Amino acid sequence: MTTFNIYMTGVGGQGIGLLSEVLLRAADHAGLMVKSVDTHGLAQRGGIVVSQLRIGPQAHSPLIPAHAADLVVALERHEALRAAHAALKAGGVLIYYDALWQPLAVRLGQAPAVSAEAVAEKCGALGARLIRVHRPNLTDARMQNIVVLAHIQRLGLIAHLEAAHYEHAMEDLLRGSTLEENLALFDAERQPAS
Amino acid sequence: MKSMGEMLLRREAFAEIVMGNTALVRAMVVAGTQVVTAYPGSPTPEIATAILSIPADRRPFYFEFSTNEKVATEVAYGASVNGHLATVFFKSVGLNVAADTFVQLSLMNLMGGLVVVLGDDPGANSSQNEQDNRHYAQLAYTPVIEPADPAEVYSFYIEAARLSRQLRMPVILRLTTHVCHAKQKVRFPAWQPPAQVDRTPRFDVGNGPYIPLPFSVPELKQRALGRLEAVRGQAVACGLHRFVDHGNRQRGVIAWGLPFLSLLDALGDVQPKPDILKLGIVYPLDHGQIAAFLDEHQEVLVLEELDDLLEKEIKAKAYDLGLRTKIVGKLDAGDWIGEYTADKVKGILHKLWPDLVPAPPEIALNVAVPDRPPQMCPGCGHRSAFHAIKQALAADDITVADIGCHTLGYLPPYELGQLLMCMGASPGIGAGMSLFNTNRRVLVFMGDSTFYHAGLPGTINALHNRHNLTMIVMENGTTAMTGHQDHAGSGRNINGPAPKLPIRKILEGLGVEAIFETDTYQQRQLTDLVRKAMAVEGFSVVIARHPCMLKFTREARRKPGFEPRRVDIDQETCERIHACVAVFGCPTFTRLPDGQIEINPDLCIGDGSCIQTCPTQAITKPAKTGA
Numbered sequence: 001m002t003t004f005n006i007y008m009t010g011v012g013g014q015g016i017g018l019l020s021e022v023l024l025r026a027a028d029h030a031g032l033m034v035k036s037v038d039t040h041g042l043a044q045r046g047g048i049v050v051s052q053l054r055i056g057p058q059a060h061s062p063l064i065p066a067h068a069a070d071l072v073v074a075l076e077r078h079e080a081l082r083a084a085h086a087a088l089k090a091g092g093v094l095i096y097y098d099a100l101w102q103p104l105a106v107r108l109g110q111a112p113a114v115s116a117e118a119v120a121e122k123c124g125a126l127g128a129r130l131i132r133v134h135r136p137n138l139t140d141a142r143m144q145n146i147v148v149l150a151h152i153q154r155l156g157l158i159a160h161l162e163a164a165h166y167e168h169a170m171e172d173l174l175r176g177s178t179l180e181e182n183l184a185l186f187d188a189e190r191q192p193a194s
Numbered sequence: 195m196k197s198m199g200e201m202l203l204r205r206e207a208f209a210e211i212v213m214g215n216t217a218l219v220r221a222m223v224v225a226g227t228q229v230v231t232a233y234p235g236s237p238t239p240e241i242a243t244a245i246l247s248i249p250a251d252r253r254p255f256y257f258e259f260s261t262n263e264k265v266a267t268e269v270a271y272g273a274s275v276n277g278h279l280a281t282v283f284f285k286s287v288g289l290n291v292a293a294d295t296f297v298q299l300s301l302m303n304l305m306g307g308l309v310v311v312l313g314d315d316p317g318a319n320s321s322q323n324e325q326d327n328r329h330y331a332q333l334a335y336t337p338v339i340e341p342a343d344p345a346e347v348y349s350f351y352i353e354a355a356r357l358s359r360q361l362r363m364p365v366i367l368r369l370t371t372h373v374c375h376a377k378q379k380v381r382f383p384a385w386q387p388p389a390q391v392d393r394t395p396r397f398d399v400g401n402g403p404y405i406p407l408p409f410s411v412p413e414l415k416q417r418a419l420g421r422l423e424a425v426r427g428q429a430v431a432c433g434l435h436r437f438v439d440h441g442n443r444q445r446g447v448i449a450w451g452l453p454f455l456s457l458l459d460a461l462g463d464v465q466p467k468p469d470i471l472k473l474g475i476v477y478p479l480d481h482g483q484i485a486a487f488l489d490e491h492q493e494v495l496v497l498e499e500l501d502d503l504l505e506k507e508i509k510a511k512a513y514d515l516g517l518r519t520k521i522v523g524k525l526d527a528g529d530w531i532g533e534y535t536a537d538k539v540k541g542i543l544h545k546l547w548p549d550l551v552p553a554p555p556e557i558a559l560n561v562a563v564p565d566r567p568p569q570m571c572p573g574c575g576h577r578s579a580f581h582a583i584k585q586a587l588a589a590d591d592i593t594v595a596d597i598g599c600h601t602l603g604y605l606p607p608y609e610l611g612q613l614l615m616c617m618g619a620s621p622g623i624g625a626g627m628s629l630f631n632t633n634r635r636v637l638v639f640m641g642d643s644t645f646y647h648a649g650l651p652g653t654i655n656a657l658h659n660r661h662n663l664t665m666i667v668m669e670n671g672t673t674a675m676t677g678h679q680d681h682a683g684s685g686r687n688i689n690g691p692a693p694k695l696p697i698r699k700i701l702e703g704l705g706v707e708a709i710f711e712t713d714t715y716q717q718r719q720l721t722d723l724v725r726k727a728m729a730v731e732g733f734s735v736v737i738a739r740h741p742c743m744l745k746f747t748r749e750a751r752r753k754p755g756f757e758p759r760r761v762d763i764d765q766e767t768c769e770r771i772h773a774c775v776a777v778f779g780c781p782t783f784t785r786l787p788d789g790q791i792e793i794n795p796d797l798c799i800g801d802g803s804c805i806q807t808c809p810t811q812a813i814t815k816p817a818k819t820g821a
C-alpha cells in the first residue's frame with residue numbers, strides 16, 4: 001500500500017485539532033496504520049495551525065514532505081491557497097471550507113484578500129481536484145470542521161474509511177449534546193444534495 | 195478511548211493512539227515515579243494535561259508546576275535524595291534557567307533517581323532559539339537518551355528511570371517537538387500497582403557528601419565520571435540501539451531520534467540503501483559499537499540534527515583507533531540549522547551521495563498569500579493596553595518586551611516591545627538602556643507568570659540601583675501563552691487552593707513607591723497613568739490588568755445559559771476611518787475590497803473593548819447574536 005498523506009490547515013480556534021483527531025481515529029478504526037502530528041506552537045493566537053496525518057506502513061516520520069499531500073483539508077480560504085502552494089501534490093485533492101479570517105496585512109490594507117478564483121486557479125495549475133464547501137446558515141462556526149468531514153466521507157476522499165469509522169471516532173472524542181449535535185450534522189451533510 | 199486518566203492507570207495491557215507526551219506519563223506511572231515537577235513551555239505542556247487527566251486522589255505521584263525551571267529541578271532533587279524516583283520536565287530554554295542547579299546533579303548521590311525530561315525545539319517552532327541541550331549534558335556528565343516516536347518515549351523513559359535509580363545519577367530523556375506531539379498507536383504492557391509504596395524520607399548524609407566544596411569536589415567529580423563510564427558499559431546491553439542491516443558494506447548512516455524516521459522517509463525505495471546504526475543512548479557513546487560499524491563501512495554519515503557533538507567524538511575515536519573509514523558530518527552552515535525533516539535529510543544525502551538520492555524539490559517562497567503571524571485574541575486585554583500605552587509614548591521612547599502573549603505587541607499596528615530576550619529579562623535590559631540616557635524614556639513590559647518566574651531579580655535590581663524606567667505588568671491572571679497554567683498570583687495551584695501573592699503587594703513590600711493600576715479596557719485612564727508613571731524619576735510600575743479573554747470565554751461557553759454576543763458596525767455612521775481595523779487591530783474586523791468594515795461573526799466575542807476606539811462611534815454595543 002502506498003502512503004496516503006493528509007495535510008490539514010486552518011487558523012487557531014477553527015477546530016483543526018478535532019478534525020485531525022477524528023480522521024486519525026477513524027483511520028485506526030478502519031484498521032489502517034496511521035501517524036499524525038499537530039504543529040500548534042501558537043495555535044490559539046490566531047496563527048496558522050497545521051495537522052499532518054499519514055496512512056500506510058511506509059510512512060515513518062509523521063511529517064509530510066513538501067508537495068506530497070494527496071489530500072489537503074483547509075478550513076479557511078487563505079490557508080487553502082497557502083497549503084496548495086506548500087503541500088498539495090500535483091493531481092491531488094483540495095477540499096476547503098470557505099471561511100474568511102483575514103490575515104494581518106489584509107486587515108491593515110496592505111494586501112488584497114485571497115479570492116476563491118485564486119484557489120481554483122492554483123488547483124487548476126496543479127491538475128488537482130477542488131472542492132469548496134460553504135454553509136452560510138450554519139449556526140456554530142466551530143462545526144464547520146464537521147461539515148468538511150462529512151463531505152470527505154461522502155465523496156470517499158480517503159479510501160477504506162466508512163461513515164461508521166468517522167462516527168466511532170467522534171464517539172471516542174465527544175460527549176453528551178456536543179456529540180449528538182455533531183453526529184446529526186455529520187449525518188445530514190452526508191446526504192447527497194437533493 | 196474512554197478517559198485518558200483511566201487509560202493511564204489501566205492494569206491490563208492495551209494499545210491506544212497517544213501523543214509522545216501522553217506515552218511519557220504512562221511510563222512515569224509504570225516506572226513508579228513518585229514526584230514530578232515542571233514549568234510550562236512548548237512542546238511539553240501536554241505532559242501536564244495527561245497527568246491532570248488522572249484524578250488527584252488516584253494519581254500515583256505528586257505533581258507540581260513550580261515557580262520556574264530551576265526551582266522545579268531543586269524540588270525534584272530534594273525528593274530524589276529522600277529516596278523517591280523523581281522527574282522534572284520543561285522546554286529547551288528552561289535548562290538555561292535550571293542550569294545552576296542542574297550542573298550539580300551528577301555530583302550527588304540521587305538515591306531515588308532523577309530523570310530530566312527536555313522538550314528541545316529544533317527548528318525553533320515555538321522557542322526563542324533552537325539550542326542543542328546535549329551540550330549541557332556533556333558539561334554536566336549526564337547521560338542522554340533520545341526516543342524517535344511515542345512508543346520509544348514510553349520504553350526509553352522506563353530505561354532512563356532504571357539507569358538513574360541503579361546508578362543514582364541524573365539521566366536526560368531528550369524529546370524534540372515532533373516527538374512530543376507525534377501521535378500513533380502504542381502497545382503498552384500490563385501494569386500492576388505496587389501493594390505498598392515506601393514514602394519514608396530516607397535522606398541520610400551518609401549517602402553524601404552533599405556539600406560540594408573544595409574538599410569534596412574532586413571526589414564527587416571522579417564518581418560522576420565513573421558513573422558515566424558505567425552507562426557507557428551498559429549502553430549496548432540496554433537494548434536501545436538498533437542495527438538496520440541493508441547488507442551495504444560500502445555506506446552507512448548513524449542516526450537517532452526523529453531524524454532517523456526522516457532518513458527512512460528520505461531513502462524511500464532507493465537502492466542500494468545504506469546500513470543504519472540507530473542509537474538510543476546518544477551520550478555517552480559505546481565506542482566499541484561505533485567502531486565496529488565504522489569498520490564495516492567505507493563511508494559513514496553522522497546524521498546529526500543541530501550541532502556536531504557526535505560527529506566530533508566519532509571522528510576523534512576513529513583517529514585514535516586508526517580507522518580509515520571516511521566519516522562525514524556537517525558540510526555547511528545549513529546543516530547546523532533547522533529540523534531534520536525528510537526534505538532536509540534528502541538534501542543532506544544528495545550533497546553526499548548524489549548518485550543515490552535526487553535533490554529535494556525546491557520550496558518556492560510563497561508570495562501568493564499574505565503571512566499570518568499569530569495575533570492577540572479578540573478581546574485580549576493586552577491589545578487594549580498596547581492601544582492605550584502607544585498614545586502616551588513619544589516616537590523615540592524605547593520599549594522592551596518580555597516573554598508571553600504580550601510579545602505579539604511588536605507586530606504592527608502597535609510595534610511596542612522592540613527588543614526581546616528571554617523570560618524576566620526586560621527590567622535588566624531596560625535598566626542598561628536607561629544609562630546615560632536623558633532624552634529617550636524606557637518602558638518595559640512584564641507578564642504576570644514571568645514576574646514570579648524570573649522577573650523579580652531585575653525588578654529588585656531596578657530599585658536597588660535606582661534605575662530610571664517604567665515597568666508595565668501585563669496582568670491577566672494566568673500563564674496564557676502556554677495554555678493557562680496557574681501561577682503564584684492565581685490563588686490556586688495544580689493541587690488546590692493556595693495563598694495568593696498579589697503583584698501589587700509584592701511591589702509595595704519591595705518599596706516601589708510609584709505604583710499605578712487599572713483595568714486595560716479603561717484605555718483613556720491607562721494612557722493617563724502611563725504618562726504619570728513615566729514622569730516619575732526612578733522606577734515606576736503600572737499594573738495593566740484584564741483577565742485572559744480566551745480563558746474567560748472558554749469558561750463562559752461551558753456554563754449553562756451562555757448567550758454569545760457581538761458588536762456590529764453601523765454602516766450609516768461609519769466614515770471608513772479604519773481606526774478599528776488598522777489602529778486597534780482586533781482580528782474580528784474584516785475589510786471588504788471597497789473599504790467597508792464588517793464584523794467576523796466567528797471571531798467577535800462581544801467584549802466591546804473596541805467601541806471606545808471608533809472616532810465616530812459607529813461600533814454598536816455588544817448584543818446577543820439572534821441565532
Ligand SMILES: Cc1ncc(C[n+]2csc(CCOP(=O)(O)OP(=O)(O)O)c2C)c(N)n1
Pocket residue numbers: 233234235236263285287288291322597598599600617640641642643644645668670672673674675676
Ligand atoms: C525559560 C522559559 N520557560 C518557559 C518558556 C515558555 N513560555 C513562553 S510564553 C510563557 C508564558 C508567560 O506567561 P505570562 O508572563 O503570564 O504572560 P502571558 O502569556 O500570560 O501574557 C512561557 C512560560 C520560555 N519561553 N522560557
